[in-house]
Amino acid sequence: AQSVTQLGSHVSVSEGALVLLRCNYSSSVPPYLFWYVQYPNQGLQLLLKYTSAATLVKGINGFEAEFKKSETSFHLTKPSAHMSDAAEYFCAVGYNFNKFYFGSGTKLNVKP
Amino acid sequence: NAGVTQTPKFQVLKTGQSMTLQCAQDMNHEYMSWYRQDPGMGLRLIHYSVGAGITDQGEVPNGYNVSRSTTEDFPLRLLSAAPSQTSVYFCASSYGRGADNSPLHFGNGTRLTVT
Numbered sequence: 001a002q003s004v005t006q007l008g009s010h011v012s013v014s015e016g017a018l019v020l021l022r023c024n025y026s027s028s029v030p031p032y033l034f035w036y037v038q039y040p041n042q043g044l045q046l047l048l049k050y051t052s053a054a055t056l057v058k059g060i061n062g063f064e065a066e067f068k069k070s071e072t073s074f075h076l077t078k079p080s081a082h083m084s085d086a087a088e089y090f091c092a093v094g095y096n097f098n099k100f101y102f103g104s105g106t107k108l109n110v111k112p
Numbered sequence: 113n114a115g116v117t118q119t120p121k122f123q124v125l126k127t128g129q130s131m132t133l134q135c136a137q138d139m140n141h142e143y144m145s146w147y148r149q150d151p152g153m154g155l156r157l158i159h160y161s162v163g164a165g166i167t168d169q170g171e172v173p174n175g176y177n178v179s180r181s182t183t184e185d186f187p188l189r190l191l192s193a194a195p196s197q198t199s200v201y202f203c204a205s206s207y208g209r210g211a212d213n214s215p216l217h218f219g220n221g222t223r224l225t226v227t
Contacts, residue, residue, distance in 0.1 A: 009152060034215055043116075043202055043218030044155075090154060092216075099170070100145075100216060102154040 006091050006103035014111045019063075019078040021106045023091030026072065032094035033074045035065055038105075039087050047089070050074060061085065086110045114138050118203050118219035125193040125226045133188040133222050135203030141217070143206040144186040148172065148199040149221075155202065161186055193226045200224070 007022040025031060033050035048059025055067045061084075065076045074091060091103040119134045137144065145160035157170030161180040175197060177189040186205075190197060201222045208214035 004154075006154075036216075036218075041220075043220045044204075044216070045218070046215045049215055092155075099157065099160070101157070102147075104152055104154040 004091055004093055004101050004103040006089075006106050008106055009104065010107045010109065012109040012111060013081045015083055016080050019076070019081045019085065019108065021076040021089050021091075021108065023065075023074045023076065023103060024072055025074065025091075025093045027093065027095075033065075033067060034092045034094065034100075035059065035063070035074075035076050036090045036092060036102075037087050038090065044090060047076070081108075081110045083110050083112065116203055116205055116217050116219035118201075118222050120222060121220070123222060123224050125190070125224065127193060127195060127226060129193050131190050131193065133190075133201055133203075133224075135186045135188065135219060136184050137186075137203075137205040137217070138184065139205060139207070139217065140183060141205035141207050142183065143208060143214075144180065145170070145204050145206075145216070146176070146178065146186070146188045147202045147204065148197075149202060150199050158188065158201075190224075195226045198224060198226045 003026045005024045035047040036044040037047045038044045048057050050067050058064045063078045088105045088107045090105050092100050094100045116137045142163045146158040147155040149155050156172045158176050159178040161167045167178050203219045204216040206214045206216050
């Protein structure tokens with residue numbers, strides 16, 4: 001079975017500090033990879049998606065993620081956290097016929 | 113465009129009652145799906161559809177029924193509600209129907225409580 005692992009259900013950083021949210025997937029075939037963000041009482045919004053064109057993917061709001069096939073990872077980073085980044089972040093993998101599997105989510109807290 | 117619209121936003125049911133969660137999209141997406149979100153478990157796929165008249169089961173289909181008579185609508189039916197079905201339900205749609213990287217577009221969710 002395919003799975004997505006997000007290390008750390010809660011991550012807390014200071015405003016201006018580096019944000020690193022980890023995602024590992026299990027798959028023998030490189031899947032389609034996505035990061036979504038969820039603000040309170042809202043649905044999920046696409047943050048970025050991996051395409052085979054480049055291993056480093058830039059998304060909205062200054063976030064980026066790097067695909068590392070050898071580590072089966074797709075970690076999300078942002079150089080400098082902002083208070084508005086506080087939300088829950090989900091890593092997802094997609095396979096044929098758009099079957100998406102989501103990680104359990106990481107809640108990001110940003111301290112002033 | 114409205115995107116993906118879910119109704120109702122909140123619902124309280126008694127054990128054994130049935131109800132239908134509505135989902136409609138106006139983006140002409142072929143793919144539609146239902147997820148449930150539970151604390152610490154991320155989103156789990158209940159059912160999905162790759163086009164009108166075609167549905168299939170996801171990870172957690174038991175207790176739920178779907179149909180897809182039009183491209184726009186994908187209702188989720190709870191046949192006999194149980195407390196274990198207390199959750200937040202999300203409908204999502206996508207342009208692609210095959211092996212591509214079309215992302216999901218989500219509705220704002222339905223918060224269901226079964227007592």
